[in-house]
Amino acid sequence: MDFDFTPQEEAFRAEVRDFIEENLPMNGTLQEIQAWQKAVREKRWVGFSWPESVGGGGGGIAQQVILKDEMAKAHAPPLGTCFMGLAWVGPALTEYGTDEQKQAFIPDILDGKVQWCTGYSEPDSGSDLASLKCRCVRDGDEYIVNGQKIWTSIAMWSQWIILLVRTSGDGSKHDGITCLLVPMDSPGITVRPIKNMSGGAIFAEVFFDDVKVPVSNRLGDEGQGWKVTVSALAHERSSISEVHGLQRSLADLKDLARRCKKNGRPAAEDPGLRARIARADARIEAMRLNGMRYLTAQLRGEKLGSETSVNKLHRAELEVELGELALEIQGSRGPLAMGADVVPDDGKWQRMALSWPEVVIGGGTPNIQRNIIAERILGLPKDL
Numbered sequence: 513m514d515f516d517f518t519p520q521e522e523a524f525r526a527e528v529r530d531f532i533e534e535n536l537p538m539n540g541t542l543q544e545i546q547a548w549q550k551a552v553r554e555k556r557w558v559g560f561s562w563p564e565s566v567g568g569g570g571g572g573i574a575q576q577v578i579l580k581d582e583m584a585k586a587h588a589p590p591l592g593t594c595f596m597g598l599a600w601v602g603p604a605l606t607e608y609g610t611d612e613q614k615q616a617f618i619p620d621i622l623d624g625k626v627q628w629c630t631g632y633s634e635p636d637s638g639s640d641l642a643s644l645k646c647r648c649v650r651d652g653d654e655y656i657v658n659g660q661k662i663w664t665s666i667a668m669w670s671q672w673i674i675l676l677v678r679t680s681g682d683g684s685k686h687d688g689i690t691c692l693l694v695p696m697d698s699p700g701i702t703v704r705p706i707k708n709m710s711g712g713a714i715f716a717e718v719f720f721d722d723v724k725v726p727v728s729n730r731l732g733d734e735g736q737g738w739k740v741t742v743s744a745l746a747h748e749r750s751s752i753s754e755v756h757g758l759q760r761s762l763a764d765l766k767d768l769a770r771r772c773k774k775n776g777r778p779a780a781e782d783p784g785l786r787a788r789i790a791r792a793d794a795r796i797e798a799m800r801l802n803g804m805r806y807l808t809a810q811l812r813g814e815k816l817g818s819e820t821s822v823n824k825l826h827r828a829e830l831e832v833e834l835g836e837l838a839l840e841i842q843g844s845r846g847p848l849a850m851g852a853d854v855v856p857d858d859g860k861w862q863r864m865a866l867s868w869p870e871v872v873i874g875g876g877t878p879n880i881q882r883n884i885i886a887e888r889i890l891g892l893p894k895d896l
């Protein structure tokens with residue numbers, strides 16, 4: 513295992529740092545953020561890992577890690593604004609899209625001109641996504657879609673949805689799934705926002721009632737939807753940038769513990785809290801070392817698989833633990849509603865304590881990660 517970057521990679525790091533120093537928005541104004549987005553796009557750092565032929569940056573794995581790493585350390589705004597488009601729609605289009613589809617969709621994703629949402633989960637198909645039932649029947653040059661999706665983040669603000677539908681009930685459940693790219697203003701689509709526990713509504717139920725989708729909007733072959741979805745998620749996954757986010761949160765948490773009092777003394781002096789903070793610190797370091805291991809494997813050209821579940825599990829549990837620790841450190845002020853003026857740091861910790869579902873459930877629940885680790889890494893039997 514070699515943790516050193518090459519001189520060329522270090523030169524790239526220096527370039528990124530210089531860019532950040534020159535361009536990082538200072539006051540977070542709209543103009544500053546727009547200027548930042550324009551500058552990172554000109555640098556081809558939006559879609560940095562995508563091939564240059566589709567307008568991406570053609571960046572290698574180590575460079576991707578350096579870029580994310582430096583951006584996370586500087587608390588920089590995101591690289592690009594079409595979040596799901598950049599996370600998986602673009603990578604899926606790059607691998608499975610026709611030339612027409614690439615030309616039609618990728619530039620708008622890179623330029624942040626559209627938002628995409630993701631129509632995978634259904635009321636009875638979440639963890640077991642391959643059991644999805646949203647029905648899709650071909651009728652000449654069109655598909656007709658009927659069914660329901662749920663937990664569709666930002667559905668109400670998106671122009672497009674990447675949709676998984678069932679085109680066949682024969683064979684294995686994975687084989688009958690097809691991926692479609694559907695305009696959200698198609699007749700027959702109804703979006704009903706769902707309120708979450710922190711009071712906002714960022715996701716929705718989406719209903720499809722005889723929605724017509726041109727066959728030319730199918731991504732990949734009919735029945736290939738599962739493969740399209742899985743492969744789009746398999747790009748850089750070292751989790752190094754998540755580690756920086758957690759290190760930053762822990763540093764802020766230690767500072768909070770020095771400022772808040774428990775039994776008349778700084779909370780940082782409480783042995784129980786100190787032990788939990790130390791345990792979180794050690795866990796983040798374990799996550800960082802695992803991340804370096806994944807990176808080394810990727811640089812050797814190896815594909816990552818189930819091993820990334822270890823860091824997903826660490827991250828999910830750490831996000832919950834840091835939120836809970838922060839509320840305990842604040843003592844009786846902890847449970848107060850965010851925004852109340854007696855809550856430290858503008859209610860940032862209250863928000864963190866309530867926002868864990870995004871990280872914990874979003875990419876597969878901890879139970880599912882544990883199943884993967886048990887069965888695929890430790891080789892334990894499915895049924896004991």
Ligand SMILES: Cc1cc2nc3c(=O)[nH]c(=O)nc-3n(C[C@H](O)[C@H](O)[C@H](O)COP(=O)(O)OP(=O)(O)OC[C@H]3O[C@@H](n4cnc5c(N)ncnc54)[C@H](O)[C@@H]3O)c2cc1C
Nearest residue numbers: 630631632633637638639663664665869870873874877879
């Ligand atoms: C903030 C947020 C944003 C989301 N955004 C989107 C989105 O944009 N698009 C989208 O399609 N989906 C989205 N989701 C949905 C998310 O993918 C699902 O919630 C997730 O896959 C879990 O599915 P579920 O909610 O149906 O829970 P279930 O799968 O019903 O699980 C319920 C409980 O049972 C446990 N469980 C399930 N199966 C097993 C098993 N085999 N072994 C052990 N335990 C098990 C789970 O761990 C969980 O605790 C979002 C979710 C959240 C929280």
